Amino acid sequence: MSADTGSTAAAIAARRGQSKAKLDLVEKAIGQLRREGSRTTVRAIARRAGVSPTFLYENPAARALVQAAAVAASDRRALAADSEHDKIEASWRERALNAEEALTHAQREVLAQRHHIGELMGQLRDLDQMVPGESVQRLLTENTTLKQRVHQLTREYRTLQERLEASRATNRFADRQIADLQAQLLDSRLQHG
Structure with a gap:
């Protein structure tokens, strides 16, 4: 009977x-997968460690190692996603601020x-009463040029306004x-989990 007990204890x-x-092989495999940036799934760990997936499910210590690795990997992915989100958000925020600054300008x-056109129009009215015809023509030409400039600036303003709205919509998306x-x-x- 003592021989049976001894062989049982030895087994x-x-x-x-x-x-x-x-x-030990499972811990080593998890470490390797982490360093490589690979997914830490049960099959990947079992394959890398040279053990069966059943061992990973049935052995409490192995199961705890796999669960800890899965949680750590999930946390790393969450941090990476948060970091990427912050980069994207900063980029769109900067674009929106630039568009708002250009719009304000x-x-x-x-x-x-x-304001300048208003002043010139007042001067035109004053000169129209005092100046001969050719000076009036020159002033009218200048006035037309200024009106064209105002129209151009108004178009640029609308373009910048549309860009700002597009940036805001993209940011919301x-x-x-x-x-x-x-x-x-x-x-x-x-x-x-």
Whole structure:
């Protein structure tokens, strides 16, 4: 009976040694997959460690290692997604600010031109009463040129306004896409967790 007990104990010790060796291989495989940036799925870990997926599911220590690796990978993906979101948002925010600045500049320029035209129109009225015909013609030509400039500035203003609206719409679209991606990421975490 003592021989049976001794051989049973030896078999249990051998089994524990094999489990420990397999766990070491699993830890090493998880580390390699992380360094490579590969997905840490049960099949990938089992293949890399040279163990069966059943071992990873049935052994509590192995299962805990796989779950910890999955959580860490999910966290890394979430951080990467957040970082990408921040970059995209900063880019669109900068574009919108640039468009708003250009629009403000165009509005100031249009206002200054209108004011200048008003002054010139007043001068024209005054000169029309005092100056001979050829000076009036020169002033009328200058007035026409200024009116064309005002029309051009107004068109530029409208163009900048449209660009600003497009930037804002694109920013809203990007925010919706990011929110959808975050929701998908959270769903995938919940499914794998």
